[in-house]
Amino acid sequence: EGWYANIPLGFEFWYMGTLVNNIHASTNGVISLSQTNLPSAAASNNTFSGNSGAFYRPLVAPLWDNLDMDTLSGAEFSYVTTGVAPYRVFTAQWKNAEWNWFANDATISFQAKFYETTGVIEFVYQPETAVAFSPSATIGVSGVVNTTYLSLNGTGVSPTVSSSVSYNTLNTKPANGQSYEIGRAH
Numbered sequence: 001e002g003w004y005a006n007i008p009l010g011f012e013f014w015y016m017g018t019l020v021n022n023i024h025a026s027t028n029g030v031i032s033l034s035q036t037n038l039p040s041a042a043a044s045n046n047t048f049s050g051n052s053g054a055f056y057r058p059l060v061a062p063l064w065d066n067l068d069m070d071t072l073s074g075a076e077f078s079y080v081t082t083g084v085a086p087y088r089v090f091t092a093q094w095k096n097a098e099w100n101w102f103a104n105d106a107t108i109s110f111q112a113k114f115y116e117t118t119g120v121i122e123f124v125y126q127p128e129t130a131v132a133f134s135p136s137a138t139i140g141v142s143g144v145v146n147t148t149y150l151s152l153n154g155t156g157v158s159p160t161v162s163s164s165v166s167y168n169t170l171n172t173k174p175a176n177g178q179s180y181e182i183g184r185a186h
Contacts, residue, residue: 002027005038009090010081011116016058016143024056025077025092029063029137031112032056046138048149048166057144062112062123064168065137068098073106073130083116090114096128099137099173105130108173121182125155125174135171141182152180 004025013020015033024032030046034056046064069075074096081090091113096106106128113122121141140161142149151166152159155174 003032003038004077004079007079007092008081009114011085011088011090013090013114013116014119015060015121016148018058018144023060023092025079026064027069027077028067029061029065029094029097029110030056031060031062031092033058033060046136047168048138048140048142048151049146057142057146059142060112060121061138061140061142062110063094063097063099063108063125063137063139065099065135066101067094068101068103069094070098073098073104075106086117088116090116098130099132099135101133103130103133107132110174119183122179123181124177124179126176127173132171132173136168137170138166138168139170139180140166150182 006022007025008022020033020035069077076095079092081088083089091111093111095109097108099107107130108128109126111124138151140149140151149166151162153162153167155170155172
């Protein structure tokens with residue numbers, strides 16, 4: 001439980017009017033883009049509405065739930081910036097995460113990709129062999145205030161996107177290679 005703090009993107013990224021140079025990635029599958037506040041708690045309360053995560057906003061949530069990055073299951077977090085300016089891509093990866101703290105083996109792997117020139121953010125998924133234990137995830141993005149967010153209502157091919165309901169009960173693994181893309185983020 002915790003954060004991988006002050007990770008450099010390798011380029012400047014505009015997100016909803018905020019210039020982002022580094023991120024903070026939680027073991028619980030959410031990224032804080034706050035440039036002023038360094039998160040402390042692991043942010044396991046996964047909802048965009050209300051005051052949950054207010055200190056960490058804005059947020060990018062490829063799979064926000066009470067995950068476990070247990071090295072016994074081969075879990076690891078990594079990041080890399082690839083490409084050449086102005087077409088670089090920053091990729092944060094949660095590999096072999098246990099979907100819920102009580103899961104015993106690798107359940108899912110996923111990535112969040114930030115594209116330099118286009119401002120696109122993409123989530124990409126790979127299910128692993130273990131069954132999720134009481135999953136209740138959130139997938140989406142939020143702004144600085146708790147009324148500005150986009151939340152997916154499912155993990156299928158064409159989920160509905162809501163700016164008024166923060167879905168935090170997603171319980172099905174996205175298909176292998178499934179991706180969701182948030183268009184120009186500023």
